[in-house]
Amino acid sequence: MDRPEYVSGRPHRALAGLVLDYGGYVEVSPHPIRRRQAPTGALTLIVSFGPPLRLHGPAGPSVPGSFLAGMHDAAVVTEYVGLQRGVQVNLTPLGGYVLLGVAMDALTNRSTSLDELSVPALAALPEQLADAPDWPARFARVDTVLVRLLACARRLPDPEVRWAWQQLRRTGGAAGVAELAAGTGWSRRHLLTRFRTQVGLTPKTAARVLRFERAARLLVPVLADGGPGAGTARSISDVAAGCGYADHAHLTREFRALAGVTPSTYVAEWRAAVPIRSSQDDEAALPSQP
Template structure:
């Protein structure tokens, strides 16, 4: 037996440069429910007030209740049985940089529990959310916390050049080269690489690869980023639209980043409609 409640909220306009979306969830599964979480252009902050969620990925197995997933370049699997209850915040990597006030690169490929981040206010947030009686008040509490962290201190903002380069990569779904990004910032390629990797967590070329994959994955399952509607396309068309050399190139990228073929990835979403579109 499986059941679930999912409530999606678009972030307040002032937060949208750092927060892609918020989602409240309550789930139950009598059997172990395992999900594939492929790389995307965001970092998941899980504020859990239910049972721990088991994670299997490059950083090894773990079972945190609340955690922050850094930028990833390979798949992470999640698994639970019983009850799951919490709130997920999808942060841009620059949002993580500002939230924690330290290089995002330190979290790349990692999924630390909140109590491992030396941030007592952030670690205490899930317990406070658990006392709120409904989703509107939980969303309001989280947005107030994020606004205080992300907007209150101008000294914690990322480099304008890095922010511009990241926005350009997102807008063009990874379809821009490092030379063009460096020219747009006025920096050398080496300086852009160093500053971008520190604040985003990935080198520009790797970030472009993840963003291109995210777009392709959305088209494969029949939608765009975070649930925006769109037609499901055949794989050859997806490859051409997203800038892959051919369908074989698309398949190699899915195997490298998600660990499965595009067809298997599509089937996973068909079988589990609770999964958000990448």
């Protein structure tokens, strides 16, 4: 395989709290490449100006080209052969709610093509990025589209949902539903309904995904440029204890449920391949409620 190309970009400051990062990528392989994309606390927007990926996920197999992957509670396997070229945009779930103007639970466990999102500015991005001369120009074009969507946004998340989501992020999924409901002053049922609409998962499932994401990152340290292997890897038992799992077996069950493989297999897969991007934990404050 030719040497891959990965380029990082920072979103416009107006998008803080909504968009985590940008990543440009070019990969070429004469042989099929498969990657396991385990659930994370982010939405993934793929703007492709190369051949489409083949996806195998909870919604079944698909070949969507450019797409938005909503919040998931199960793994998606991507597959390609030949050329891959595009920009990946990692959004917070509340960022997706604001910028897309749709209920996030309608996108849960789905990879929806840009044409299906009914956002013409996004659907036009693949052709525009393909014509751009370089990565900075492509990132600038993505900035322009997303900032315009923000300016036209008709809704913001409830302050209570925003607080609950931030508590879950801050604690790595350790905050309980009763604690979150008490903090918002809402009933558990009302919190569940509003949270699921604006985040895509229920608070309990979101907590489970965030705790898993933390454990996965501790097992597979990530280099600053997006490659695996930096830092000191921890044992499965140490990660289980540090992330609040009962024991090694409990963490293994969660990996089977959410990633579809054991922790050892997950680590081995990541060490054998270079990931396209890894979303960041840094989420600045969302725009204030009007």
